[in-house]
Amino acid sequence: MVKLIEPLPMLSLSVFGNFNAPMKAASDARTEAVTFMGLLRRNEDTLVEKTKSLAKRDKVFIQEMFTSLVGEWTPVHACTLRGARKLVKIALKAGVDPNLEMGIPEGLPGRCTPLHLAAYRGDVSILQLLLQHGADLERRDSKNHTPLHYAILRRNTLAARKLLKHGADASHLTLEERMFYKDDIDSRGSGMLCVPVKATPKVTKSGVTPSAKERCNTRVS
Secondary structure (H helix, E strand, O other): OOOOOOOOOOOOOOOOOOOOOOOOOOOOHHHHHHHHHHHOOOOHHHHHHHHHHHHHHOHHHHHHHHOOOEOOEOHHHHHHHHOOHHHHHHHHHOOOOOOOOOOOOOOOOOOOOHHHHHHHHOOHHHHHHHHHOOOOOOOOOOOOOOHHHHHHHOOOHHHHHHHHHOOOOOOOOOHHHHHHOHHHHHOOOOEEEEEEEOOOOOOOOOOOOOOOEEEEEEEOO
16 A cells, blocks of 8 residues: 655765765755655664754754655655654654645555554554654545554554544444454543343332333443
């Protein structure tokens, strides 16, 4: 359904492409985004260090870099799908919108947020991080799918449970899915569960036997 962008050529004079160069903000955030995504699969640890260092000096530039579209993807979406939690955290701390939508890649669902991709990947750690920064549980992609749909489609049980416990709408789940995740759905709140049951027949002093009545069983989550 989704795939990582192939590594792109490094730009030798860029902030991220030349690890031996002095740290400085580049004038073209998109150029750095191209380089960043090319390096993501090659030297993630060093990329984390360089990105963190630059974020301390220029958060605005980091925001622009992480949100620049490169072939319908952005670096923050690519980091999420790769599972690069440290980089996602840097992006969020720099002020990147957790509900940022990617473009619409040819042949793939579009307008996904990082939460869609974390759910698709089944990465509970990044899911939690995004939710802590205000990710929208009900944001829909170009196919009208929510992050919960992705988690269930991929059978990522832990991710689905995390989303449900945070309040994701379960109304679109099948009966089978609702039964499977019943405890997670119920854990979101407590209340009275009224179930019709038959009272034990008993003759009163007046000689009247009461008919079936409704009792309420209290369920506390």
